[in-house]
Amino acid sequence: MGSIKIPRSLRTVILDFTMTFLMESPKDVLKFGYDYFKAIRQRKKTLKRHGKLFEDLYSDGSADGTGINTKTYCQKCGLEVFKCSRCNKLHKVCRVCTKKLKMTPMCAMAQPSIRKSATDEGDAPMTPHRQTRRYCVYSEGLNEKEAKEWKPPVYEKSEEQTRKLMSLITVKTLFKQLEPDEMETIVNAMFLRDVVANEVVIKQGRGGDFFFVIDSGDYRAYIKTEEGDVKILTNYEGHGSFGELALMYNVPRFCSVKAMTDGKLWTLDRDTFRKTVIQGAMRKREYHMKLLKSVPMLKALTEFEMMNVADSLDVRHFTTGEKIIEQGDDADGMFFIDVGKVVVSYTDEYGLDVVLDTLENGSYFGELALIEKQKRAASVTAASDVTVAFLQRDAFERLLGPCKELMTGKMEDYDAKREEMIRKANEDRRMTEIESVRSHE
Structure with missing residues (x-):
């Protein structure tokens, strides 16, 4: 055929x-x-x-x-x-x-x-007739030479203002992939703007120049339909953010946002937003793609599927001796080791720790409990300072379907290895007990 x-x-x-x-x-x-x-x-x-x-x-x-x-x-x-x-x-x-x-x-x-x-990202929600997603946020070219020559603006802030602003933006999904120095660039580049009641902060159909984070005040997002009717999308009561869509996708403002009371807005300009947030997302994707391609199990994924996994990863850091996974805990995701070494161990019924495996760069762990839908069967401890990429459970179930058969095969190998290590540990313990008895005879 x-x-x-x-x-x-x-x-x-x-x-x-x-x-x-x-x-x-x-x-x-x-x-x-x-x-x-x-x-x-x-x-x-x-x-x-x-x-x-x-x-x-x-x-x-x-x-x-x-x-x-x-x-x-x-x-x-x-x-x-x-x-x-x-x-x-x-x-x-x-x-x-x-x-x-x-x-x-x-x-x-x-x-x-x-x-x-919008309830997740603090922006005005799309109406049903526009519910189709655009994924490539790089619609406006980012010139490499301009990016190197560009210097972000810096606005002075008190320590209290810096801490408050950092707490406001770190919870926003958009900024979670940024490195600490990139977060610092964003915070330094934001300035505080006073607004008065009934002021239209952004207007539907206009171009987007700024992203806003609410410091104080109440705001309302709304659209005007083709018939001239006004439809309220959401209200912000003292917290939230808006305005990123027009900057990310390079399209006119989807809705208007009006101040309902006097207030203050932290404001970020278009260039800083794009050169920091968008390029940060691009670097994150490239970095994670390189990591994922080093994992043999993921060769079953297409380039597109792997890209979706890369975009769903969160970077986490652990210090030597820190527990990454605790035996008996609920499974919330799986881990890919980027840098460092971890030890996988099992605590038996006698309370003794049995080392099952040692994993290094390019290895992964935590997937077995997700496949079996059970609690963690072993603990994982950082044997050095470790950097991992974490994939949440819902993303795992959504994106790694093509790899589950390979994971199931690994699960059988893991069970056999665990049984062998436990058997060996029990034999060692019995020999220790025998030698202890003989030494007292």
């Missing part, structure tokens, strides 16, 4: 849907699929009303064969024209000829987008 060639347009649609499904992890697959493609259809209708440019959003009529109509050409040199990220207009001259304009591919404006529930 000949090989079946999958059309690029179908591959594009299925890839977008798969990415959205993996990140959202819905309980009802059929309902999620229905809502997703219904939203795509509605989005396409809306785009058609705004001009012929987006008419073939998901068709094979696109110039580049990806299923997304992205091509318009420069009147001077014939190169592809991009939409300007500053004024959000399609120029007649390409970025090579203008040189000064920052450009964004038209497909970045055409692709459907979604984000997690």
